[in-house]
Amino acid sequence: MRNQILALTCALAFSAPLAALADVSPPQPFLQPVSAGHSSETLSCHYYYHQGTVIQWQDCRTQNAWDRMRREEQRNITEFQLRSLTNGYR
Numbered sequence: 001m002r003n004q005i006l007a008l009t010c011a012l013a014f015s016a017p018l019a020a021l022a023d024v025s026p027p028q029p030f031l032q033p034v035s036a037g038h039s040s041e042t043l044s045c046h047y048y049y050h051q052g053t054v055i056q057w058q059d060c061r062t063q064n065a066w067d068r069m070r071r072e073e074q075r076n077i078t079e080f081q082l083r084s085l086t087n088g089y090r
Helices: 001-020 062-087
Strands: 042-048 059-063
Touching: 042 062, 059 062
Parallel strands: none
Antiparallel strands: 042 059
16 A cells, blocks of 8 residues: 555656646737738747747747848858958968
């Protein structure tokens, strides 16, 4: 009888964290897309979280802002690659 109670307690202790993670759904965006604007003015939300964390956060921007940020990052990477090639490793 004592072994059964111990086994049941251990099973419940190990399954409790799994029950807490069972309902993991992406959070609903707080901001709704602008319905009266152009398609480039609608908000697009991306969800981010660091590895090992449970809390997610969202970054909502217009499509123009996402494109501008992407082009800027591409330009920075290209400049870095060109600097690396021209400086060279000796």
